[in-house]
Amino acid sequence: MAEKQPRFERLTADQRRERLVEASINCLAAEGIQGFTVDAICREAGSSRGLIVHHFGSKDALLAAVYAEVFQNVLVGLDALDPDTATPEALVEIVLSGGFMDRKYLKVWLALWGEISVNPGMQAEHRTLNTTFREKLALSLQAMAHKRGKVIDGHGVAILLISLADGLWLQQSIDQSLLASDRAKELCLSVVNAALTGGLTA
Amino acid sequence: MAEKQPRFERLTADQRRERLVEASINCLAAEGIQGFTVDAICREAGSSRGLIVHHFGSKDALLAAVYAEVFQNVLVGLDALDPDTATPEALVEIVLSGGFMDRKYLKVWLALWGEISVNPGMQAEHRTLNTTFREKLALSLQAMAHKRGKVIDGHGVAILLISLADGLWLQQSIDQSLLASDRAKELCLSVVNAALTGGLTA
DNA sequence: TTTGCTATTGTATGATCGTTCAACAGTGGC
DNA sequence: GCCACTGTTGAACGATCATACAATAGCAAA
Known part of the structure; x- marks a missing residue:
């Protein structure tokens, strides 16, 4: 049997x-x-x-574990980048299309953002990871500007790029017809290039 | 008695x-x-x-009514603007600090964004209102550029400004210590001014 | 004061919620 | 084959959920 x-x-x-x-x-x-x-x-x-x-x-602790998993994946893309040789295209790819940035994860992010804003433990961790993300991005941006003989506020441009990417991603995730992926990428590249060439100060 | x-x-x-x-x-x-x-x-x-x-x-219909109320308030600020005389500062004030843009409304927006992304009726309305918002902003931006003897893609700059403002607002609403209000305003102004003076192409 | 209109209340209903915890069951060591 | 360890199940529990709808009550007109 x-x-x-x-x-x-x-x-x-x-x-x-x-x-x-x-x-x-x-x-x-x-x-x-x-x-x-x-x-x-x-x-x-x-x-x-x-x-x-x-x-x-508890269920709340599980949500915190979800947050850790998701954000670690965001950082992984940046960890793989060589700040001395990174290109604007590579940076834009990371901030717009990195880990967990397919539009199907919109509601995951909405849930996490809601929880982070009221959960002190998660907020502290988010602050740490977000600051790390900015600093790594700033290093790459400064190296790119240096190659062009320019001096920029890498930290300011990093904030600018992250915010713009978040806003573009959010808009097209909410309603795909409002903004094409290529268009979002172009806009980010324009801003990065303007910042690196002195056309825009952050 | x-x-x-x-x-x-x-x-x-x-x-x-x-x-x-x-x-x-x-x-x-x-x-x-x-x-x-x-x-x-x-x-x-x-x-x-x-x-x-x-x-x-039903409760779902109530949420749709909430959405209508919130987004009408967003448009109201722009309706009050004269496109021919508007300043970059005035535009930035509207996209960063307009109706329902106090950070206490973060979770209202998170809830609405989640619902819009799956509710066809709300998504259609959002598309209409968002497009209206962009077009009005584009008119003002084009008028500003014209004053400086410049020709810009008003629509492109409007998308850029809205996305940047959304991203900045989201970041500081999630965690106030990550970004000061003044700093967000400065970044938006830098981008608008760069776009109006030719330093940045959208 | 009475009456009609209709705004409003709140119980009933079946379903779902998160946590607790006793009992079950997979599996490797002896 | 037996047994100990411990991963795992799922019923029980008290609480909350959204909707239905019969009954109640505010109030202006007659």
Whole structure:
């Protein structure tokens, strides 16, 4: 007689946490923060609701873990960049199309931004990661300006570029017909080039 | 013997709808989309849950009414502007600090953006209003450039300015310490002035 | 004072919510 | 095959959810 399939697969703690975080991201992407429920996440992960409390302590703690995963992916793109050889095109690619920046993640970001704005722990972490992101971008921008014999406020241009990219990304994620991807890229490049050539001061 | 206070105040349909929309905005501002519940809104409005269905048909229809109210306020600031005499400072003030752009409304916007991205009716309306906003801004920008003897792509600069303002506003609303209001204003002005003087092409 | 109109209340309903925790079950060591 | 360890399940619980709708009540006209 055929052997019975196991009812569930035992995983290591890290594997299980990774699966729950991934399932959470999918639920947020599909339904926003209102789709972030214990039952919906368990259905997506193919597991049971007790696991969330067992591995994370609470649903809120799971959201914090989602944030860490998402933002680490944003930083990874910049980590791979050589500040001395980076091009404006490469920078623009990172700020517009980096980790978790497909428009399907709009509702993940909306949920995280909402939570960061009221959760002191997440806000502190966001501040740290965002500052790191700016500083790395500033280094690359300063190196590019230096190559053109120019001196710029790299930090100011980094803030400018990140904000512009966020705004463009948000607009086209909300309604794709309002702005084409190529157009967004062009606008970012224009601003970076203007900043590097002295046409614009940040 | 003292006369009894009436249990409730009868209002006209328009008055009652306005109160419910206002209460909804307050609930969204405080708790985001998860605070947008029938009971929370009724507590805030000082009324009873039956009123929401009576006046709006459903909670979702109430959210659509909230959107209309919020976005009309955004347009109002621009309507008051004379395109022939507007200054870069005035435009920047409108895109950064116009109607419902205090940072306390962050979660209202996050909720609306989430809903617009999946609700075809709201998305169509948003497209219309957003396009109107861009066109009005473009007229003012073109008039400013004309005064300087320059020809610009007003529409392109309008997209640039709106996106930059959205990104800056979002960043400082999420975490106030990441960006000062004055700094955001300066960056917007730099970009507008660079666009008007030919230092930057959109 | 009475009456009609209709704004408004709030109970009932079935469903869903997050957490708790006793019991179950996968699996490797002996 | 037995057993211990511990990952995992899912019912129970009290709370909250949105909508339906019968009954109540404000108030102006007659």
